[in-house]
Amino acid sequence: MTTIETNRPGTPEELKTESGVLRYYERGDGPPLLLLHGSGPGVTGWRNFSGNFDVFAARHRTFILEFPGFGISDDFGGHPMMTAQQAVIEFLDGMDLESVAVVGNSMGGIVGAALAINQPQRVSKLVTIGGIGANLYSPGPGEGIKLLMEFTDNPSREKLTQWLHSMVYDPAMVTEQLIEDRWTQAIEPATLASARRMYSSAAFGQMAKAAAASTEPPLWTKLNQIKAPVLVTWGRDDRVSPLDMSIVPMRMLPRGELHVFPNCGHWVMIEQKAAFESAVLAFLGRED
Numbered sequence: 056m057t058t059i060e061t062n063r064p065g066t067p068e069e070l071k072t073e074s075g076v077l078r079y080y081e082r083g084d085g086p087p088l089l090l091l092h093g094s095g096p097g098v099t100g101w102r103n104f105s106g107n108f109d110v111f112a113a114r115h116r117t118f119i120l121e122f123p124g125f126g127i128s129d130d131f132g133g134h135p136m137m138t139a140q141q142a143v144i145e146f147l148d149g150m151d152l153e154s155v156a157v158v159g160n161s162m163g164g165i166v167g168a169a170l171a172i173n174q175p176q177r178v179s180k181l182v183t184i185g186g187i188g189a190n191l192y193s194p195g196p197g198e199g200i201k202l203l204m205e206f207t208d209n210p211s212r213e214k215l216t217q218w219l220h221s222m223v224y225d226p227a228m229v230t231e232q233l234i235e236d237r238w239t240q241a242i243e244p245a246t247l248a249s250a251r252r253m254y255s256s257a258a259f260g261q262m263a264k265a266a267a268a269s270t271e272p273p274l275w276t277k278l279n280q281i282k283a284p285v286l287v288t289w290g291r292d293d294r295v296s297p298l299d300m301s302i303v304p305m306r307m308l309p310r311g312e313l314h315v316f317p318n319c320g321h322w323v324m325i326e327q328k329a330a331f332e333s334a335v336l337a338f339l340g341r342e343d
Contacts (some may be wrong), residue, residue, distance in 0.1 A: 067101075067121065072145040074138075075129030078303045079146070081126055083112025086179075087155040088339070090119045091143070091163030093186070093321075094135065094253065095222075096215055097237030098205055099127050103160050107324050110332045115156070115339070122163075124249035126240050133241045135253045139283060144259065154179045157341055158323060169274060180343075182286045182335050184323045185293050188300035189275045196259075196343040199295030199321060207254040210242055223320040224292045261310035278307040285311040286338045288331065290319035310343070 067078035080101065088111055092100040111117045122136040123142050131138040143166060149156065157177050164183030171178040190197070196204075199221035204294040206214040215238055219229045240246060252258055261318035266273070285308045287317035288300045298315065305313040314334050316327040324331050 067127065067248040068247065070146060070149045072149055074131045074141065074143075074145060075342055076125060077097050077123070077146050077149070078121045078128045080108070082108060083115055083116070083117045085115045086339075087152050088117045089143070089147075089152075089157050091157060091159040091166055092119075092122060092125075093161030093163055093184075093307055094125075094212070094250075095203055096218065096241035096250065097239070098125055099240065099270075101127075102178075102236070103163075103322075104158075104324065106328055107192075107332055111336070114336060118146075118150075118155075122166075124246070124252075125182045126243050127247040129192035130245055130249055130300070133315075134253070135249055136162065139163075140169050143170055144174070144177075153177070156180040156182075158182040158184070158324075158335060159186075159250075161321065165274060168278065168281065168285075171285075172263050172274075172277050175282055178283045180284050180286075180339055181281065182288065182338065184288050185290065185296040185300075185321050187275065187278070187287070188296070189273070189300055190297065190300055192299040193297035197293075197295050204252050204259060207247075207250050208256050209324075210247065212238055215241060217260055221294045221320075222322055224290065224318050226325055228326070237341070275292040275303050275307070278304050278311075279309060281308055281310075283310065284338070284343045286335065287313045288323050288334065289313065289315050290321055290323050290326065291315050291317050292319060293321045295321040312338075 067080055070077045072254045092103040100121045103117050122139040123131040146271045154177055157167040164186045167181050168187050171181050202218040202221050216234055227230050287304050316323050
């Protein structure tokens with residue numbers, strides 16, 4: 056059975072930017088690779104990618120970036136999705152990285168896709184893990200997002216545990232240590248306030264109204280603008296971003312390909328660790 060978060064973090068490095076301090080981890084040499092984490096209670100970049108860090112660092116100069124508003128980097132204020140996009144650009148500029156390969160989990164994949172659309176010269180290749188696309192057959196938001204909203208509105212350990220179970224295929228992965236680590240981070244006041252700007256039922260309602268009134272098309276309609284090669288990865292049993300969401304990026308990405316992992320929920324990089332790493336490294340190492 057795959058385990059989660061057994062590798063405890065050291066002290067992250069710091070990058071001072073105009074918006075605040077960004078914290079990150081760096082290992083390895085070679086072509087630069089940036090790992091972008093997802094959202095949700097108690098999430099960090101380290102918790103998403105620590106198990107993959109050394110494997111990727113054996114071939115790449117690998118960075119795990121901690122997004123603002125999740126309790127590790129400074130909170131830039133504003134909507135976490137928007138500040139995450141801002142943070143990536145400030146991080147690349149501050150580290151003098153002209154172009155990187157990006158691996159993004161869920162929200163991190165959306166941030167990576169937005170970067171590839173808006174600043175295509177910065178993204179050499181992109182790997183996404185769930186998240187991008189649009190619900191075609193399944194209702195939206197998905198089960199995991201609804202449980203996330205319930206937790207954010209009124210946090211409890213029981214609701215956190217229910218949400219964690221929606222993230223994985225194998226329920227044995229939701230250990231007491233995982234619950235405790237996530238709970239401690241999730242209820243930290245500033246982190247919870249940031250989460251409520253994104254995932255409270257009130258915030259979701261405001262976003263829905265803003266989307267209906269906006270003339271700006273949603274991100275998925277712009278996927279055909281991404282010129283870089285893209286590997287879209289998905290867990291077949293994802294209850295946060297159901298598999299039918301992958302049809303849109305599979306069809307629209309000019310240089311996209313889709314890899315679906317069986318017996319796997321939303322955390323592909325954890326539940327199908329070895330298979331995911333093998334597919335990603337092959338993709339990153341391939342001449343296109």
